[in-house]
Amino acid sequence: MTNASALLDALAEPTRRVIVERLSTGPAAVTELARDLPISRSAVSQHLQVLKAAGLVSDRAEGTKRVYRVNPEALAIIRAYFDSFWQRSLAAFEQAATGHTATASEEPA
Amino acid sequence: MTNASALLDALAEPTRRVIVERLSTGPAAVTELARDLPISRSAVSQHLQVLKAAGLVSDRAEGTKRVYRVNPEALAIIRAYFDSFWQRSLAAFEQAATGHTATASEEPA
DNA sequence: CGCATCCGTTAGTCGTAGCTTGCGTTAGTT
DNA sequence: AACTAACGCAAGCTACGACTAACGGATGCG
Numbered sequence: 001m002t003n004a005s006a007l008l009d010a011l012a013e014p015t016r017r018v019i020v021e022r023l024s025t026g027p028a029a030v031t032e033l034a035r036d037l038p039i040s041r042s043a044v045s046q047h048l049q050v051l052k053a054a055g056l057v058s059d060r061a062e063g064t065k066r067v068y069r070v071n072p073e074a075l076a077i078i079r080a081y082f083d084s085f086w087q088r089s090l091a092a093f094e095q096a097a098t099g100h101t102a103t104a105s106e107e108p109a
Numbered sequence: 110m111t112n113a114s115a116l117l118d119a120l121a122e123p124t125r126r127v128i129v130e131r132l133s134t135g136p137a138a139v140t141e142l143a144r145d146l147p148i149s150r151s152a153v154s155q156h157l158q159v160l161k162a163a164g165l166v167s168d169r170a171e172g173t174k175r176v177y178r179v180n181p182e183a184l185a186i187i188r189a190y191f192d193s194f195w196q197r198s199l200a201a202f203e204q205a206a207t208g209h210t211a212t213a214s215e216e217p218a
Numbered sequence: 219c220g221c222a223t224c225c226g227t228t229a230g231t232c233g234t235a236g237c238t239t240g241c242g243t244t245a246g247t248t
Numbered sequence: 249a250a251c252t253a254a255c256g257c258a259a260g261c262t263a264c265g266a267c268t269a270a271c272g273g274a275t276g277c278g
Binding site for chain 2: 005008009011012013014017018021024025026027034069070071072075076078079082083085086088089090092093095096
């Protein structure tokens with residue numbers, strides 16, 4: 001679950017990104033989510049299963065409804081993933097520009 | 110190409126993520142990339158076309174070779190995307206915590 | 219108690235992304 | 249000029265994933 005690749009595999013689907021974006025503004029139920037999407041409720045449910053298996057969302061039974069919400073920790077992992085990713089690419093970019101290896105003279109803030 | 114969705118569509122493919130990870134450590138040519146991958150050189154080339162179309166990488170002819178490198182700006186966009194994303198989810202999470210009870214339900218089993 | 223709502227699951231169809239193969243092109247080497 | 253290495257491109261095949269449809273299980277309400 002601490003693997004960013006598994007999380008990104010789940011976020012590969014555009015529809016799932018929309019769902020997570022929607023859930024990032026607050027919890028929602030399945031039918032409620034499906035109402036704003038051009039697909040069936042069943043499809044939304046299946047997407048939620050994938051997101052849940054990846055650890056991106058969690059669900060909670062509330063009466064007959066089932067409320068889903070995002071897992072901030074999962075987004076934090078992805079965020080950290082792309083952060084180090086970006087820094088590495090910047091280092092390589094700097095190196096290519098200056099022509100010699102960078103000596104880690106960056107300010108750590 | 111300032112759209113994060115287009116960038117994420119390109120990074121949906123696991124192989125393409127490996128390629129970009131590899132390129133984030135420094136530029137490389139097609140055959141050089143294909144050497145470490147279980148797919149053909151042509152497949153790698155096709156992946157690079159997708160990444161290039163998304164603006165994630167750029168290429169430069171160097172003799173008979175074609176050197177690819179990552180575009181740090183593209184990674185910065187994705188980074189910013191997940192950053193705001195994460196902050197929104199945190200805000201929603203905090204609101205849910207303070208709005209209801211502090212020691213409320215946690216595990217849905 | 220029926221009845222409606224909300225949801226997960228399964229089976230099954232279908233589009234498409236990813237891969238290989240083969241070919242043509244360009245650049246470098248002798 | 250001949251040969252080789254490094255690519256891109258196009259056609260064709262295959263497998264996977266997204267979707268729908270139909271079902272059954274809970275929960276809530278009259």
